[in-house]
Amino acid sequence: MTELSKTGAAVGEPTGTSPAPTAFLEVRDLKVHFPTDDGLVKSVDGLSFQLEKGKTLGIVGESGSGKSVTSLGIMGLHTAGQYGRRKAQISGEIWLDGTELLSADPDQVRRLRGREMAMIFQDPLSALHPYFTIGHQIVEAYRVHHNVDKKVAKRRAVEMLDRVGIPQPDKRVDSYPHEFSGGMRQRAMIAMALVNNPELLIADEPTTALDVTVQAQILDLIRDLQKEFGSAVIIITHDLGVVAELSDDILVMYGGRCVERGPAEKVFYEPRHPYTWGLLGSMPRLDREQQERLIPVKGSPPSLINIPSGCAFNPRCPYADIPKDDLTRTVRPELAEVGSQHWAACHMTTEQRERIWTEEIAPKL
Amino acid sequence: MSIPAQSEGTVITKGDAAPGEILLKVSGLQKHFPIRKGLLQRQVGAVRAVDGIDFEVRAGETLGVVGESGCGKSTMGRLITRLLEPTAGTVEFEGKDITHLGVSGMRPLRRDVQMIFQDPYSSLNPRHTIGTIIGAPFRLQGVTPEGGIKKEVQRLLSVVGLNPEHYNRYPHEFSGGQRQRIGIARALALNPKLVVADEPVSALDVSIQAQVVNLLDDLQQELGLTYVIIAHDLSVVRHVSDRIAVMYLGKIVELADRESLYKAPMHPYTKALMSAVPIPDPRRKNAKSERILLKGDVPSPISPPSGCRFHTRCWKATQICTTTEPPLIELKPGQRVACHHPENFEDQAPQDTVLLSVAKEAAELVSDEVLAESAETSAAVAAEVAAEVEVAEDAAPEASEDEASEDEAPAKEK
Numbered sequence: 173m174t175e176l177s178k179t180g181a182a183v184g185e186p187t188g189t190s191p192a193p194t195a196f197l198e199v200r201d202l203k204v205h206f207p208t209d210d211g212l213v214k215s216v217d218g219l220s221f222q223l224e225k226g227k228t229l230g231i232v233g234e235s236g237s238g239k240s241v242t243s244l245g246i247m248g249l250h251t252a253g254q255y256g257r258r259k260a261q262i263s264g265e266i267w268l269d270g271t272e273l274l275s276a277d278p279d280q281v282r283r284l285r286g287r288e289m290a291m292i293f294q295d296p297l298s299a300l301h302p303y304f305t306i307g308h309q310i311v312e313a314y315r316v317h318h319n320v321d322k323k324v325a326k327r328r329a330v331e332m333l334d335r336v337g338i339p340q341p342d343k344r345v346d347s348y349p350h351e352f353s354g355g356m357r358q359r360a361m362i363a364m365a366l367v368n369n370p371e372l373l374i375a376d377e378p379t380t381a382l383d384v385t386v387q388a389q390i391l392d393l394i395r396d397l398q399k400e401f402g403s404a405v406i407i408i409t410h411d412l413g414v415v416a417e418l419s420d421d422i423l424v425m426y427g428g429r430c431v432e433r434g435p436a437e438k439v440f441y442e443p444r445h446p447y448t449w450g451l452l453g454s455m456p457r458l459d460r461e462q463q464e465r466l467i468p469v470k471g472s473p474p475s476l477i478n479i480p481s482g483c484a485f486n487p488r489c490p491y492a493d494i495p496k497d498d499l500t501r502t503v504r505p506e507l508a509e510v511g512s513q514h515w516a517a518c519h520m521t522t523e524q525r526e527r528i529w530t531e532e533i534a535p536k537l
Numbered sequence: 538m539s540i541p542a543q544s545e546g547t548v549i550t551k552g553d554a555a556p557g558e559i560l561l562k563v564s565g566l567q568k569h570f571p572i573r574k575g576l577l578q579r580q581v582g583a584v585r586a587v588d589g590i591d592f593e594v595r596a597g598e599t600l601g602v603v604g605e606s607g608c609g610k611s612t613m614g615r616l617i618t619r620l621l622e623p624t625a626g627t628v629e630f631e632g633k634d635i636t637h638l639g640v641s642g643m644r645p646l647r648r649d650v651q652m653i654f655q656d657p658y659s660s661l662n663p664r665h666t667i668g669t670i671i672g673a674p675f676r677l678q679g680v681t682p683e684g685g686i687k688k689e690v691q692r693l694l695s696v697v698g699l700n701p702e703h704y705n706r707y708p709h710e711f712s713g714g715q716r717q718r719i720g721i722a723r724a725l726a727l728n729p730k731l732v733v734a735d736e737p738v739s740a741l742d743v744s745i746q747a748q749v750v751n752l753l754d755d756l757q758q759e760l761g762l763t764y765v766i767i768a769h770d771l772s773v774v775r776h777v778s779d780r781i782a783v784m785y786l787g788k789i790v791e792l793a794d795r796e797s798l799y800k801a802p803m804h805p806y807t808k809a810l811m812s813a814v815p816i817p818d819p820r821r822k823n824a825k826s827e828r829i830l831l832k833g834d835v836p837s838p839i840s841p842p843s844g845c846r847f848h849t850r851c852w853k854a855t856q857i858c859t860t861t862e863p864p865l866i867e868l869k870p871g872q873r874v875a876c877h878h879p880e881n882f883e884d885q886a887p888q889d890t891v892l893l894s895v896a897k898e899a900a901e902l903v904s905d906e907v908l909a910e911s912a913e914t915s916a917a918v919a920a921e922v923a924a925e926v927e928v929a930e931d932a933a934p935e936a937s938e939d940e941a942s943e944d945e946a947p948a949k950e951k
Contacts, residue, residue: 234742234743234744234745235742339833353834354606355834356834383605383606383769383835384605384769384770384771384810384813384814385605385809385810385813385830385831386605386834387813387815388812388813388815388828388830388831389830389831391815392828392830410742410743411815412743412817413814413815413816413817414815415817416815416816416817416818416819416821417815417816419819436819437819437820440817440818440819450744451743451744452817453747454743454744454746454747455743455747455772455817456747456750456772456773456775456776457772457816457817458771458772458775458799458811458814458816459816459817459818459821462775462776462795463776465751465754466747466750466751466776467747468744468745468746468747468748468751469744469747469748470748472712472714472715472745473712473742473744
């Protein structure tokens, strides 16, 4: 890995004026827009965050909030090459270990992809090729980045399958994806993602398609593997329970932007954005006494073509009228620090939000 | 403890069944899907999707059904609505046996039993306006509501929180949550007595999910509906249900009131299932020890394990579990369990103490605290029971493996 980053340093020279960051992964003002016949879909519209090695960032949000587009953007899977049909417009900067990925040469990014950064997809059945054995697919992923013969690579594949807890790995390595159960397929995908010891692992809804008992096994596995390999992990999900289990930091997305970001404890116990309150109130919880009623967020998520002016959450926000001069409907709030390492984008003052949270929201949860 | 809104005494039930009366009774219900092979399509086996279940649904209540995928919960929903033909067993609705009624025999009953489907995208015909979709039940049943179908449909739309002016729109113009509301309006059109909802919210986003859950709650209060809600999400099921049935491989393993089930689950599977739910509380992140990790996957329903079906993954399994199927019996008032060695209760087969080797392996995944706690509560309950019946012998079931009773249960370790 190290020799790659060395050679990569020259290619990934910063194009803008901003200096190279110190964090392992830093995303600055990332925008991913898709032009369509109906207008420009602003899937991600100005997203910034940092992530250190050994840490886990949880990205939460509803469908269409731009979570998955962000992860695909980091992996460079949206880049409209000359053959690309999806001509996504991407801007901003993505720094991975000193290399800026968006301005880097596509070949360079391809060498990083799968080796320095790897991804676990939501649906293992559609992410695995049905014609090839599991072993073949893991071997392929390994040999792309390592100049070894097939035997060595296969031994490595068996080793990885064993590591992710597949019984009889030396036999199962020759199975086809359809011979595996859902949980085993997800394990095989994790084995494939980790076969090159990536330093950044992106898991996009890794357990959504799985049963709760299998989900517990997979979350356990991801946690153990992270301890073992010390990689940085981004976990994307809509399930706040999953995020709470795994993440050090949480980023809440709404309408393509980050509305709140901070350490997991802060976001759960002192959330400072009405949308985060809404998410927490919508969720029936097993660890609490039975709630009388859930507190849903009214309305539905915004269309990304027509994002509401001002704060994107304003049509659904019960507190939209608190800031003066119709600020919520005219000016887009920027992320502002509300505590140490804790940011939220809201026009209400920190005191107002603190009061609403402690007096109105928290007692009902 | 707050009394959930739906079980308040003010519920007005439509039709003949008074609240609390048995509306639907299912006994010995089975559904085996044949597997055919070869030129002659000879039957070589069967998927035992539902394999002998008994329960009843009382008027005005909500019965939640949980289980992992493949446990037969959806098949069960389709059997009680008679969308599938049962292999064996009976289904009684309001005291009338409807197990083998034909299409025309079922037609009048279709008014009373309605279904809400999981996927709001595939359960609405894209070529029909929502006015046509919600009005279809009236046309099929030959009912003309007061004021005409259109007026009634518009009323239903406003009942489920949609704009009545959207009568002429098509399903694609609506979001997922709105479509699910359309599905609910259609189910409510004929004033049903029983609504079977198969994963009504699992396709929806969290914030929308809460809207639909609250809507179902309100409708039950207003219309006195009876629900059977099938879902895999245990927190949603707890929120909506009065009683809950836990299914595993085509069988009900535990059927209890919500409170008893969540406070003191008796079947080890229920306990494992509940401990696996991720808790949205980062302070518990390192409290991994509370979790019971089950090994492997659910066995195939084509050839389910002998005896208790859970014995291949259970950390308490003994010899008797492999040979004798535990009956679903009422151990505590309102809590029926099918287990030889229940949690939080007196052991049903105390003489049998030799753990199977699979159980030992499984127990390695269960932390010592959980085992100790379960031993403690079981011993406490056992002592209580022993004191009650004044049995002199020590009924504590937690004899260690070495002190195994040799004669009754010869250790058969594979």
